[in-house]
Amino acid sequence: MTQEKFIGELEQMLLLCVLQLKDDAYGSQIRSFLADKAQRDLSIGALYTTLERLEQKGLLSGRLGEATAERGGRAKKYYSVTGEGRQALFRSKAALEQLWQSLALQLAPQFDQGGCTR
Amino acid sequence: MTQEKFIGELEQMLLLCVLQLKDDAYGSQIRSFLADKAQRDLSIGALYTTLERLEQKGLLSGRLGEATAERGGRAKKYYSVTGEGRQALFRSKAALEQLWQSLALQLAPQFDQGGCTR
DNA sequence: GACATATTTTCTACAATGTAGATTAAATAA
DNA sequence: TTATTTAATCTACATTGTAGAAAATATGTC
Numbered sequence: 001m002t003q004e005k006f007i008g009e010l011e012q013m014l015l016l017c018v019l020q021l022k023d024d025a026y027g028s029q030i031r032s033f034l035a036d037k038a039q040r041d042l043s044i045g046a047l048y049t050t051l052e053r054l055e056q057k058g059l060l061s062g063r064l065g066e067a068t069a070e071r072g073g074r075a076k077k078y079y080s081v082t083g084e085g086r087q088a089l090f091r092s093k094a095a096l097e098q099l100w101q102s103l104a105l106q107l108a109p110q111f112d113q114g115g116c117t118r
Numbered sequence: 119m120t121q122e123k124f125i126g127e128l129e130q131m132l133l134l135c136v137l138q139l140k141d142d143a144y145g146s147q148i149r150s151f152l153a154d155k156a157q158r159d160l161s162i163g164a165l166y167t168t169l170e171r172l173e174q175k176g177l178l179s180g181r182l183g184e185a186t187a188e189r190g191g192r193a194k195k196y197y198s199v200t201g202e203g204r205q206a207l208f209r210s211k212a213a214l215e216q217l218w219q220s221l222a223l224q225l226a227p228q229f230d231q232g233g234c235t236r
Numbered sequence: 237g238a239c240a241t242a243t244t245t246t247c248t249a250c251a252a253t254g255t256a257g258a259t260t261a262a263a264t265a266a
Numbered sequence: 267t268t269a270t271t272t273a274a275t276c277t278a279c280a281t282t283g284t285a286g287a288a289a290a291t292a293t294g295t296c
Contacts, residue, residue, distance in 0.1 A: 006158070008253085008282050009127045009210070016217040027244060037220055038213040040124070046284040048245060053282075072293040073243025092127070093218065095156040099134040100211065102155055126253050126282085145273060164255040166274060171253075190264040191272025 006095075007059070007088050010050055013038060015089045018060060018079045026065070026076040027051070051079060059085035124213075125177070125206050131156060132168055133207045136178060136197045144183070144194040145169075169197060177203035 007015070017033045018025040027048065035041050054060040065076035081089070125133070135151045136143040145166065153159050172178040183194035199207070 006127065006254090009124065009130075009214070010283060012127075012214065013217055016221060020217075020221050037216050040213060042283090043285045044245085045247085045286065049247095049285090050283075052246085071243075072241070072291085074245060074289095074291045076244065095158060096127070096130065096214075098155050099131055099138075103134060103138050123252095124283090128254060160254090161256045162274085163257065163276085167256095167276095168254075170275085188264095189272075190262085190270070192260095192262045192274060194273065 005088075007092055010040075010042075010046075011054055011059070012089060012092050013040065014047075014050055014054060015059060015081055015085055019081050019086075019089075023078070025079045030079075054085070055079070058082055059088055123206075125210055128158075128160075128164075128168055129172055129177070130207060130210050131158065132165075132172060133177060133199055133203055137199050137204075137207075141196070143197045148197075172203070173197070176200055177206055 013034060014030065017030045017037075021029055021033055027044075030051070031042060031044070031047050051060065051062075055062050059082055060079045061082050062077050062079045065078055131152060132148065135148045135155075139147055139151055145162075148169070149160060149162070149165050169178065169180075173180050177200055178197045179200050180195050180197045183196055
């Protein structure tokens with residue numbers, strides 16, 4: 001293939017959530033985190049479908065939680081971002097950032113690209 | 119509706135391109151701009167389909183170019199970003215940015231959110 | 237142990253967005 | 267009128283976004 005594949009906006013966000021939740025990145029935590037930090041409310045189904053797809057693409061890896069949980073309910077599935085996932089994330093960030101930077105430059109050409117003005 | 123609709127990643131990018139190209143935002147220009155600034159190569163079809171959808175959603179408005187062009191070929195269709203388009207764009211930016219900011223904070227808690235370290 | 241309850245994931249289905257190739261339209265040039 | 271040029275539209279399909287219902291699997295209770 002000649003061009004890298006791009007990941008969707010929600011995929012980017014979920015990758016970021018998992019990255020930040022570290023050892024506590026599973027379904028409902030991820031969902032709350034996203035709602036809290038980005039004001040984006042997902043249904044359960046929407047969440048898991050996307051997590052599953054990210055795993056299939058190799059951008060996330062999932063492992064089942066310990067069997068000896070001190071609570072009721074099914075075992076949690078913990079996710080972590082793979083190296084490939086990190087790459088995809090930073091690539092997406094870079095692409096969007098370059099466009100925003102050009103815009104900032106156009107609006108205020110007296111500032112340099114670093115964007116630090118204080 | 120209870121939650122604002124989100125726009126796709128490519129939609130964001132095209133909105134940004136149109137914003138920056140100002141009075142010269144039409145098909146092939148937009149396409150070159152995107153390829154140049156964000157290293158994202160789109161087919162003709164992919165480009166116009168997305169522009170068309172953005173127009174239908176009211177995030178872009180299009181008008182046909184002047185009939186008295188000094189060249190061969192069909193009339194250009196110029197686009198501009200509507201107020202609604204601007205809003206959608208900044209909303210998307212904000213959501214993603216908040217997630218990235220949390221991450222930066224986690225990686226380097228000694229720095230404040232402004233991110234300026236020089 | 238059967239049954240309620242709690243917690244979390246999977247299944248099924250459809251809508252929206254991303255993508256490309258071929259075709260059409262509309263202007264000028266020969 | 268026939269090329270040539272420039273640009274947009276059409277058609278079709280793949281990928282990503284979204285939600286509601288169902289299933290799985292643990293603990294608590296009688």
